Amino acid sequence: MVQAIINIDNRTNRVLNIVKAKFDLKDKSEAIDVMAQQYEDTILEPQLRPEYIEKLKEIKKKKGRRFKSIGELRKHIENA
Numbered sequence: 001m002v003q004a005i006i007n008i009d010n011r012t013n014r015v016l017n018i019v020k021a022k023f024d025l026k027d028k029s030e031a032i033d034v035m036a037q038q039y040e041d042t043i044l045e046p047q048l049r050p051e052y053i054e055k056l057k058e059i060k061k062k063k064g065r066r067f068k069s070i071g072e073l074r075k076h077i078e079n080a
Helices: 010-022 028-042 050-061 070-079
Strands: none
Touching: 010 028
């Protein structure tokens, strides 16, 4: 575990208290951990997560069908 002394403004402090209360956490360090995890899950590059790589492998295994023209594709879609 890494320890750090940080300076936060009043608004950030209030947000940390809300997160702490919402998730029934012991301290603000846990609140920061929760916020960092949520940030990672939603903002950071999801394509780098192992689940995404597995999904790509499954997609690559599937066979595709080639169409000679957009018209042929359109017929295929409309008949499906």
